[in-house]
Amino acid sequence: MTGRTGVLAGIGAWLPPDLVTNADLADRLDTSDEWIRRRTGIRQRHAVPAGMAASDLAVEACSRALKSAEVSQVDAVVLTTSTPDRPLPATAPAVAARLGLGTVPAFDVSAVCSGFLYGLAVASGLVAAGTADRVLLVATEVYSSIVDPLDRSTAVIFGDGAAAAVLRAGSADEPGALGPVVLGSDGEFGDLIRIPAGGSRQRVPLEPGDEYFRMAGSEVFRHAVNRMSEACRQAVTAAGWQLADVERLAAHQANARILGALGDELGLPPGHVLSNIDTVGNTGSASVPLLLTQAAADGRVEPGQRVLLTAFGGGLAWGATTLTWPAVPALGPSEHPSRRD
Ligand code: COA
Numbered sequence: 001m002t003g004r005t006g007v008l009a010g011i012g013a014w015l016p017p018d019l020v021t022n023a024d025l026a027d028r029l030d031t032s033d034e035w036i037r038r039r040t041g042i043r044q045r046h047a048v049p050a051g052m053a054a055s056d057l058a059v060e061a062c063s064r065a066l067k068s069a070e071v072s073q074v075d076a077v078v079l080t081t082s083t084p085d086r087p088l089p090a091t092a093p094a095v096a097a098r099l100g101l102g103t104v105p106a107f108d109v110s111a112v113c114s115g116f117l118y119g120l121a122v123a124s125g126l127v128a129a130g131t132a133d134r135v136l137l138v139a140t141e142v143y144s145s146i147v148d149p150l151d152r153s154t155a156v157i158f159g160d161g162a163a164a165a166v167l168r169a170g171s172a173d174e175p176g177a178l179g180p181v182v183l184g185s186d187g188e189f190g191d192l193i194r195i196p197a198g199g200s201r202q203r204v205p206l207e208p209g210d211e212y213f214r215m216a217g218s219e220v221f222r223h224a225v226n227r228m229s230e231a232c233r234q235a236v237t238a239a240g241w242q243l244a245d246v247e248r249l250a251a252h253q254a255n256a257r258i259l260g261a262l263g264d265e266l267g268l269p270p271g272h273v274l275s276n277i278d279t280v281g282n283t284g285s286a287s288v289p290l291l292l293t294q295a296a297a298d299g300r301v302e303p304g305q306r307v308l309l310t311a312f313g314g315g316l317a318w319g320a321t322t323l324t325w326p327a328v329p330a331l332g333p334s335e336h337p338s339r340r341d
Pocket residue numbers: 030031032035036039040113152153154156157193216217218219220221224254255258282312313314
């Protein structure tokens with residue numbers, strides 16, 4: 001299997017048009033712009049209009065990633081989300097069909113906010129195994145459909161959005177080649193982030209609000225910094241790098257304070273730590289690829305730079321990997337989509 005590695009060939013993102021500012025939230029919740037900014041770093045987040053679902057965002061993001069990669073066909077579609085269009089079937093086949101990708105294998109990966117890192121491992125595994133020469137990986141989230149609008153501790157944090165990447169078969173020494181992907185989980189702490197109802201354990205809500213996302217924020221915070229820094233160290237070592245080689249950190253945008261603590265823990269200069277949390281909030285598994293798309297589009301990450309990716313979230317589950325940024329166009333939310341009809 002030597003010589004066949006997943007290489008980033010294209011990337012794109014999309015954000016739904018509606019904006020929710022901190023002032024909007026302060027109008028209906030016991031919170032304030034000052035608290036939200038100081039404790040999270042968030043100023044605004046995007047939200048879908050009524051009727052828009054995860055697949056709708058995914059199609060937009062995928063169109064941009066395919067256009068970025070200058071391809072119209074792939075061999076598989078891997079989709080990550082915590083907010084599928086429906087509990088069943090998976091959302092990926094609908095996205096593949098709407099993109100005109102034919103009968104390619106298409107399936108969802110469930111790893112909450114670490115979904116994109118898990119998805120990268122799956123997609124590059126498909127490439128390495130020779131199952132696919134090109135994989136479309138998309139992370140799409142409609143957190144506004146699962147966050148309790150009356151819960152100030154989560155309603156202020158999460159936003160909607162999607163981002164996608166095309167991985168192609170290539171060699172490990174090319175720009176864009178993914179390094180080893182480090183993954184981990186700890187189900188002992190599974191209750192820290194959960195939706196109580198809706199699964200086979202508890203089909204319908206027993207208590208009011210059981211259908212909504214719940215997070216024990218301050219406990220999660222501690223795990224997030226520890227797990228991401230540990231995974232980052234492992235991924236850097238597995239890639240044959242030193243931490244001093246890392247020129248950009250693209251970490252899950254959960255909280256600006258987490259990003260600061262993680263950067264400090266890894267000894268990275270603040271300018272190396274990418275962030276867009278102020279304008280998009282926490283977009284779940286879309287967070288890392290959305291950040292990369294926006295940062296590459298506006299020059300905060302440049303071809304040739306060594307980038308460290310990491311994410312953490314419900315499960316608990318986490319991951320990290322490395323790549324040298326390739327010379328591919330990053331098509332951000334405002335770029336014209338590549339419609340396929
Ligand atoms: N506005 C005002 N006050 C708020 C608030 C809000 N939006 N949300 C919570 N508070 C209050 C709490 O009720 C609590 O009040 P109390 O002291 O009277 O009980 C106080 O602020 C502190 O709450 P706490 O939860 O300890 O705050 P925090 O500083 O930990 O910030 C989070 C809360 C959620 C922002 C933070 O814990 C966080 O980002 N956690 C990590 C999230 C994460 O890593 N997610 C990854 C997977 S998605």
